[in-house]
Amino acid sequence: xxxxxxxxxxxxxxxxxxxxxxxxxxxxxxxxxxxxxxxxxxxxxxxxxxxxxxxxxxxxxxxxxxxxxxxxxxxxxxxxxxxxxxxxxxxxxxxxxxxxxxxxxxxxxxxxxxx
Amino acid sequence: xxxxxxxxxxxxxxxxxxxxxxxxxxxxxxxxxxxxxxxxxxxxxxxxxxxxxxxxxxxxxxxxxxxxxxxxxxxxxxxxxxxxxxxxxxxxxxxxxxxxxxxxxxxxxxxxxxxxxxxxxxxxxxxxxxxxxxxxxxxxxxxxxxxxxxxxxxxxxxxxxxxxxxxxxxxxxxxxxxxxxxxxxxxxxxxxxxx
Numbered sequence: 001x002x003x004x005x006x007x008x009x010x011x012x013x014x015x016x017x018x019x020x021x022x023x024x025x026x027x028x029x030x031x032x033x034x035x036x037x038x039x040x041x042x043x044x045x046x047x048x049x050x051x052x053x054x055x056x057x058x059x060x061x062x063x064x065x066x067x068x069x070x071x072x073x074x075x076x077x078x079x080x081x082x083x084x085x086x087x088x089x090x091x092x093x094x095x096x097x098x099x100x101x102x103x104x105x106x107x108x109x110x111x112x113x114x115x
Numbered sequence: 116x117x118x119x120x121x122x123x124x125x126x127x128x129x130x131x132x133x134x135x136x137x138x139x140x141x142x143x144x145x146x147x148x149x150x151x152x153x154x155x156x157x158x159x160x161x162x163x164x165x166x167x168x169x170x171x172x173x174x175x176x177x178x179x180x181x182x183x184x185x186x187x188x189x190x191x192x193x194x195x196x197x198x199x200x201x202x203x204x205x206x207x208x209x210x211x212x213x214x215x216x217x218x219x220x221x222x223x224x225x226x227x228x229x230x231x232x233x234x235x236x237x238x239x240x241x242x243x244x245x246x247x248x249x250x251x252x253x254x255x256x257x258x259x260x261x262x263x264x265x266x267x268x269x270x271x272x273x274x275x276x277x278x279x280x281x282x283x284x285x286x287x288x289x290x291x292x293x294x295x296x297x298x299x300x301x302x303x304x305x306x307x308x309x310x
Contacts, residue, residue, distance in 0.1 A: 004133060004289060007286075007289065008119065008129075008291070009117055011119075012119060054117070055117055055119070078126065079120050
């Protein structure tokens with residue numbers, strides 16, 4: 001059965017997904033349909049988590065827009081996502097960064113990972 | 116379960132159903148049995164675990180021993196002994212009903228079993244009654260509890276039919292149906308797909 005699930009998922013699987021994890025700053029290019037027209041919108045923010053596996057894997061991106069925290073959850077293999085750009089790798093000690101929701105301003109920063 | 120994306124790029128939850136070809140093992144007729152039906156069998160069963168009587172029954176249809184035997188009516192199909200029924204019966208986009216045996220939940224209270232809301236809230240002096248059923252009925256008249264009163268008890272493990280699930284995909288070479296939404300039962304259990 002597992003193989004059959006993979007078979008169905010394979011059709012939608014993307015092979016150009018960059019490596020990223022929680023704490024990274026991402027720029028997600030989302031295709032948006034407005035009536036007949038289609039355009040690409042960017043959503044730039046911090047990755048809070050990656051969740052799930054295979055075709056159902058998702059990731060959460062959080063940004064502060066006009067002083068209000070906004071989070072969007074994207075399926076990694078969604079055809080709506082044109083491109084995921086990793087702008088900056090963060091230095092974090094956990095896989096889920098929900099504590100960022102309670103931090104404001106300078107405290108909500110994440111140090112950059114230096115190799 | 117998994118999910119796929121449709122043309123509108125919507126993420127649709129779906130279930131995969133593996134449809135092994137069903138072998139017609141017996142034809143019930145009005146003359147011999149008093150009713151019309153087609154008996155089909157599916158699943159695999161070891162030769163050594165099959166009683167001789169069943170072995171004979173399956174060999175009549177020229178089939179290997181099967182695990183599950185069921186009777187259906189196929190009003191629009193002319194089927195003979197030994198024929199197989201498979202996923203080609205279904206088309207993409209059509210709607211089906213799916214019958215399965217729901218997962219057993221054991222002894223459950225009324226809140227889970229019948230959707231009661233429990234008694235009281237956090238306040239008004241009550242405690243320990245958050246998931247209680249409340250009153251079972253009037254008092255000295257009729258001085259009994261009516262039959263069929265909803266109470267706690269064994270939950271799940273019953274026949275459940277889910278109606279109007281769309282077939283998103285048919286993959287004949289893998290004997291696979293992809294159906295939107297969830298179907299009753301545990302992974303690997305048998306379901307009936309009704310057209």
